[in-house]
Amino acid sequence: MDKSPRESLTLAPSGNVVHVVQLTDTHLCRARGGKLLGMDTDHSLQAVIDQALRERPVIDLVLGTGDLADGGAREAYQRLQGYFAQVSADHFWLPGNHDDRQAMVSEAGSPLRLRPELQIGRWQILMLDSQVPGEVGGELGAVELEALDDALARAAAANLYTLVCLHHQPVVVGCEWLDEQMVADAEAFFAVLDRHDGVRGVLWGHVHQEIDRDRKGVRLMASPSTCVQFAPGSAGFKADDKPPGYRWLALHADGRIETGVSRVTDVAFTVDLDSGGYL
Ligand SMILES: [Fe+2]
Numbered sequence: 007m008d009k010s011p012r013e014s015l016t017l018a019p020s021g022n023v024v025h026v027v028q029l030t031d032t033h034l035c036r037a038r039g040g041k042l043l044g045m046d047t048d049h050s051l052q053a054v055i056d057q058a059l060r061e062r063p064v065i066d067l068v069l070g071t072g073d074l075a076d077g078g079a080r081e082a083y084q085r086l087q088g089y090f091a092q093v094s095a096d097h098f099w100l101p102g103n104h105d106d107r108q109a110m111v112s113e114a115g116s117p118l119r120l121r122p123e124l125q126i127g128r129w130q131i132l133m134l135d136s137q138v139p140g141e142v143g144g145e146l147g148a149v150e151l152e153a154l155d156d157a158l159a160r161a162a163a164a165n166l167y168t169l170v171c172l173h174h175q176p177v178v179v180g181c182e183w184l185d186e187q188m189v190a191d192a193e194a195f196f197a198v199l200d201r202h203d204g205v206r207g208v209l210w211g212h213v214h215q216e217i218d219r220d221r222k223g224v225r226l227m228a229s230p231s232t233c234v235q236f237a238p239g240s241a242g243f244k245a246d247d248k249p250p251g252y253r254w255l256a257l258h259a260d261g262r263i264e265t266g267v268s269r270v271t272d273v274a275f276t277v278d279l280d281s282g283g284y285l
Pocket of ligand 1: 033213214
């Protein structure tokens with residue numbers, strides 16, 4: 007997958023509010039039932055989807071914000087299609103550091119599924135690519151930042167609000183080991199956002215924990231993985247015993263974002279809390 011050009015797609019919302027579910031860091035292994043730190047990532051993803059289907063009567067979009075496969079296997083993306091298709095809504099993907107772009111392209115079914123520019127109701131949703139092949143840390147790069155600037159100018163011309171999605175965190179989250187992996191050109195990223203008034207939210211994965219902050223009126227959000235969680239505030243790698251979950255967002259026509267995180271509490275999961283690492 008090249009970082010340009012971006013495909014653009016206009017979708018019809020079910021109503022005035024755009025209902026989004028973010029499923030991130032699914033870490034599906036090559037074979038069904040494969041485990042990450044002792045957790046069966048197929049089992050946990052299914053539990054999270056079951057919960058989202060129970061809790062969310064309307065879902066317009068499902069956003070998969072990277073690390074969708076643990077090792078980039080084509081078989082993992084094939085199964086991912088099946089899981090996401092359980093939700094009767096359009097679903098879109100962007101790559102994380104664990105993903106393989108070529109395998110994603112092969113299995114996505116449509117080029118529109120990968121890192122598209124979406125327009126739905128009064129909202130533009132941008133799926134950016136912060137993956138640096140072979141690296142754990144993220145960077146957007148000049149081409150992606152220029153495309154972001156252009157897209158935000160189009161949103162302003164069309165009087166749209168924007169939600170920007172990517173895999174890596176563009177801000178320090180408070181875990182030293184993860185903060186070494188944050189978007190390397192985050193300063194340039196925010197300089198682009200600051201040039202446009204319509205940006206209302208930035209949404210990412212990678213950190214396997216919930217974050218909800220404000221920066222100059224822009225909501226900054228990170229979300230639980232659908233599998234293993236990472237402990238907030240840890241200097242070195244540390245898994246957390248919090249359950250898997252997802253984030254829901256209600257994008258209102260006046261630019262407001264209502265959002266929250268839901269975790270699966272009625273299913274037992276196994277996680278190896280003593281593991282010394284994860285890459
Ligand atoms: Fe991840």
